Amino acid sequence: MEEAHSGICGAHQSRPKLHFQIKRMGYYWPTMVKDCMDYVKKCQACQFHVNFIHQPPEPLHPTIASWPFDAWGLDVVGPIAPKSSDGHSYILAATDYFSKWAEAVPLKEVKKENTSVSNNCNSSMYNAPANGLAEAFNKTLCNLLKKVIGRTKKDWHERINEALWAYRTTYRTPTQATPYSLVYGVEAVLPLESQIPSLRMAVQEGLTDEEHAKLRLQELEALDEKRLEAQQRLECYQARLSNAFNKKVRPRSFQVGDLVLALRRPIITTHKTGSKFTSKWDGPYIVQEVYTSGAYKIVADEDLRVGPINGKFLKRYYA
Template identity: 60%
Template sequence: MAVEMGIQDLDVYGDSQLVISQLLGEYEVKKEDLIPYHKHASRLLDKFDIVRLSHVLRSANKMANALAGIAATLALGAEETIRSFDKLWSRCLEDEEAAKTIEEFHSGIYGAHQSGSKLHERIKRMGYYWPSMVQDCMEFVKKCEACQFHANFIHQPPEPLHPNVTSLPFEGWGLDVFGPITPKSSGVHAYTLAATDYFSKWAEAIPLREVEKRKCCRFHSHISSIGMEYLKESTTYKNATHSTPYALVYGVEAVLPLKLQIPSLRIAIQEGLTSDENDKLRLAELEALDEKILQAQQKLQCYQARMSHAFIKKVQPCSFQVGDMVLAVSRPIITSRKTGSKFTSKWDGRYVVREVYTNGAYEIVDA
């Protein structure tokens, strides 16, 4: 390049002290495979009027090494083979040959539908090379239809957490159905319909033989009249509210049967009260209930903020637009129960997004 530019005064810097000394004539070239290179370099140097050869440390010559590597890569079009750093020769492929090679190694007769990085390494070991082979392998694997249908489940949430904010007990309930449960109960029940109050964390549940709309509606009247069958859960301390569900509903902690058998300080004090004094104490507890609910609401908001902050760290944003072609996950409600062999497709489709709603909800139809 310097010869073509007509430069006559040239400064040459090299990080190999042996090569610089050999070009200066201080050392003799003994290796036979280096003699042709030495002669060619000497002929090039003779074309300049003034040449100064200097040795620099390798740590100060990183930029030159990088530029030399880029120049070697850009010059591949003029060469049919290239030698890698591990001294292996690889054939350089054109665009059409590269596309055919990727398809054959990935999904051909001997293809294993490997990931992009493994596919690149396999092609490289077979002795092929082109400048964009890493990116081409990654893009081809992303577009492989068979790999998409058998891809692993995506466990990263695509949307941030949206907590349900309630300010009073029983203002909002969360419903969920568990089942089918095998074996069935003695009453031939295979499902459980559970409800949890978003604020107080009060829980109710009923067994079901079949999940029907009328039974779910009937459950609404069941949870409106709170019974004592779930006293164990309602007297459990909740970290979210720093209180028990029973105390947030009635304004006082529940009196467990054990406290009647082995009287506590509270029971001992109340046993000595008259009916009027007990009524006044109960009214005072109910008057303090609003303050207790307000404190629980503040604790709940802080708890939800901490949960949202931890949840957002795992979010991998993913959104679709109307008209996008998508696949839907194909797995049972009970993920621990296998429904097919390991070769069964994990995704169903193809579907087209027809409507986009808020908080990551979509309406899809068959493509």
């Protein structure tokens, strides 16, 4: 088996191919299939150079928010080059899971003091789907900013409020409503409507103060119903996403004490991977702690701790 698998002319065949190769050479023993499978499974070279498993190991766990500002997704964009004219290099972005209302502030540096929040849940690093809402907003925000910044590209910190206004007043697919309307109960008055009066502006101009107050009260009374409808649409949207995602799931999990390999990039950042011949996996590591939703803390022999890491970036190691 060793010679056929990794000796002269050995190509580190997969388990079925190794069995076929040995059988073709005229050899046979009763446990040949099982022995070939066990041997290839423990091959060091095969374990460290095997391809990344793209199928997710866990079903999707969408964040459920039943009311505005019940839960927030936070993420840091950056470092951004070039820096802003005021020396900012990062953007701290936050998005409400229910209404999709977004906030963003430029930062010169990222510290615990200016990024810490209470009652937050950490997502495993380098796993965008674990914080999908924040990642989606980050992408949209960057796309908006790069289209409106000046030639020097250093005024992006001054254009954040414009980008936020555009995002808040734009229809969001999951709720089929704008974030502004779900927060305030009425659509925002756009600058264009002040220059070229729209129908609703023309109607409201003829109202008395008392009629304005009654109209606003009616809008606020209808807000709860509008939010309930948005919640139903959001739940249906998440269910469709979950069903599509879960069809691709290939279940795999680990227990405390298991030996695992971790994807070298982007999880392990202490090694450079410039060579095409560098192994795809690093380790072995020992699973030290198991978190919910398929995240793990792993530790190396030299007491190097990494985590939380999503299970999609781990594979079992056979000694």
